[in-house]
Amino acid sequence: MDDFEMxxxxxxxxxxxxxxxxxxxVFVLMKGPRRFGEIESCLSNLSGKVLSDRLKEMENEGIIERTVYPEMPVRIEYSLTSKGNALAPILGEIGNWSTDWIETGASK
Structure with a gap:
C-alpha cells in the first residue's frame, strides 16, 4: 500500500x-457587511464570546475584515474579504449536497 500524505x-x-x-x-456575511449583534442574532445558540473569538480568528486568517466607523457611538462592521468570498461556491455546493442528502426533524 502506498503511503498517503495529507x-x-x-x-x-x-x-x-x-x-x-x-x-x-461566512454564510451570514455572504449577504453583505454585518454588525456584531446582527451576526449574533442570525445564529441562535452562539455566545458572544465564541462569536468574538471566531471573528478574530477569521480576521487573522484574512477571511473577514473589521471596519471601524468613527461615529458616535462607534460602529463596527464585519465583511468578507476576497479570500472569504471565494468560499461562496464551496458553501453553495454544501447547500446543494445537504438538500439532496440531509434529513431534518424526526424523519429519516
Missing part, C-alpha cells in the same frame, strides 16, 4: 472551516 494546505483549510460556527458566520 496536503498541509488542505488540512489547514479543513481544520479552519470545521471549527464550530466558522462556515455559518
Amino acid at each position: 496536503c498541509p494546505r488542505f488540512e489547514k483549510a479543513v481544520d479552519m472551516l470545521s471549527k464550530r460556527w466558522v462556515a455559518l458566520i
Whole structure:
C-alpha cells in the first residue's frame, strides 16, 4: 500500500472551516457587511464570546475584515474579504449536497 500524505494546505483549510460556527458566520456575511449583534442574532445558540473569538480568528486568517466607523457611538462592521468570498461556491455546493442528502426533524 502506498503511503498517503495529507496536503498541509488542505488540512489547514479543513481544520479552519470545521471549527464550530466558522462556515455559518461566512454564510451570514455572504449577504453583505454585518454588525456584531446582527451576526449574533442570525445564529441562535452562539455566545458572544465564541462569536468574538471566531471573528478574530477569521480576521487573522484574512477571511473577514473589521471596519471601524468613527461615529458616535462607534460602529463596527464585519465583511468578507476576497479570500472569504471565494468560499461562496464551496458553501453553495454544501447547500446543494445537504438538500439532496440531509434529513431534518424526526424523519429519516
